[in-house]
Amino acid sequence: MSTNTERAAPLQGWLRSDGRKGIRNVVAVAYLVECAHFVASEITQHFRGQPVHLIGFPGCYPNAYADKVMRQLATHPNVGAVLLVSLGCESFDKRGLETHIADTDRPVHTLTIQDKGGTRSTIAQGVEWVQWAVEQLAEQPRVAMQWDELVVATICGGSDGTSGITANPAVGRAFDRLIDEGAACIFEETGELVGCEFHMKRRAATPELGDEIVRTVAKAARYYATLGHGSFAPGNADGGLTTQEEKSLGAYAKSGDSQIVGLIKPGDVPPTGGLYLLDVVPDGEVRFGFPNISDNAEIVELMACGAHITLFTTGRGSVVGSAIAPVIKICANPQTYARLAEDMDVNAGRLLNGEATLDELGAEIVTLVHEVANGAPSKSEALGHQEFILTYKQFEPLGPACLPIRGV
Incomplete structure (x- = not known):
């Protein structure tokens, strides 16, 4: 990323007493x-x-x-x-x-x-x-902010048959570039990653972390089975997805190719840069119903981990935004983009038409992250979207294998 124009202008933010910096005030x-x-x-x-x-x-x-x-x-x-x-x-x-x-x-x-x-x-x-x-x-002044002080999250909602081909892997490319610059990047939806746990295990920074990831996805599978539902919605099928496995592989593509350095839970802030998996499925016996009642509940949990910006991929279309932290919409389907252009920030469906490559889309997303981090409103921000929802869950503390050691 160091040779690209999106880094020409420095990031700026507001300094907080804990040393972190915000991109909004x-x-x-x-x-x-x-x-x-x-x-x-x-x-x-x-x-x-x-x-x-x-x-x-x-x-x-x-x-x-x-x-x-x-x-x-x-x-x-x-x-x-x-x-x-x-x-x-x-x-x-x-x-x-x-x-x-x-x-x-x-x-x-x-x-x-x-x-x-x-x-x-x-x-x-x-x-x-x-x-x-x-x-x-x-009256508060802004200060210089480095890329390694940025936390970027991703979530997918309203997925269709194009999501795993265009928008999700494009976000993966963006994540790889951001991580190369020291940013912390968070992906989640463990209930939609069933079947991908051993792919993630092979990418884990340590064998112990890999085992934790496998256990986390197994917990999600048990949770969904106990409730008698999965994460495959009617709209997914209408949009061309055929199986839970296909949807999982598409969701997994958002993580890119970087090493996974940690596993966190809602409210845990990444201690270093790198790629983190967020476990959003409650621990213990099933007692709170759906673990993810809406996309915005997951965005809230990502923000609780310090995410400055959330990259939201969608094939079917979504118009939600968020309070506190900007949401950037990456649309997977060119037909959806044409219908909902006023709500979409990036048309990743251009890949299907041969108008852009995954690397070009990844670079475009990184450029947009830079612009939004420096104060430019995302589409949902400009429209006034401030959706927010917080309900009940229960989590146990992280184990010692879940987080990287600072300086290592």
Whole structure:
């Protein structure tokens, strides 16, 4: 990548107290229970078109997973300030979250609806604080940012028969180039990688990591079998995919050819550059239903791992974006691109028409990552998409074989 023009202009970001740098400087308005969702949403709506994003957890009784993900999102490098909106009687540890955020030197404020006079009063106070925070963040300077400080994730949604031929391998080429420059890259969807575990094992940095990957995919297969469903949707079949194995191989293509250096779980930040597999299927007995209820739930988990940008491949088409971190859409099917061009950033279907090679598409994606990292809005950002969803899961801590040793 060092000889390409996309590196001519340096990256820039906002420095955080933990040493990470963000490519956005967002005020996050976070509701801590569904009962506070409306008030938080109304506050956010006053700042449409400004860097104010809505996130939150709907449950009244958060578990360790929900608490960890919210803490990671509230201190994500793209977040500069946080307003917490509480009803007042939920079980979320709002003071613990507030302290966690304050310890990172981010402005943070908590509004409790039951103590502030109700809906109108809380909205008015929230709007006032967010306006102050937006003005404060606008004065913060940007600093130089290197490629090895960037975390890029990938996910596929609405896959069809072209996904594994065009968009997914194009992202794999982009990943290889980004990793060569020291970036951390994350791929996931272990439930859609069934059958590919031994391919990944051969690419693992250590034999122990390879064994962990095999066990992780086996866990996903058991989880789906217990629930009596897989990850093969009717839309996949309508789009020309024939088997789960075909879909898995297409999903696997997003990982590229680089060595896999680590296996992480939601909320674990990659300690070094390189390629990481994110395990998104809960540990323990099956208790929470579908492990991936929507693409946006997976994007949230990738962001909880520090992803600055998510590369979203789609053949059938998808119009979702995300709060906090930009989503870049890579469309696999040229016919889908023609219908949904206003939502798509890259037409990887040009490969089918002989208009581009995989290497050229990979380079185009890397160039777009550079532009978006430096502030250019992706299509979903420009359209105002800020989808967000967080539910319940359960995970055990990582084992010693899962992460690379720093400096090695």
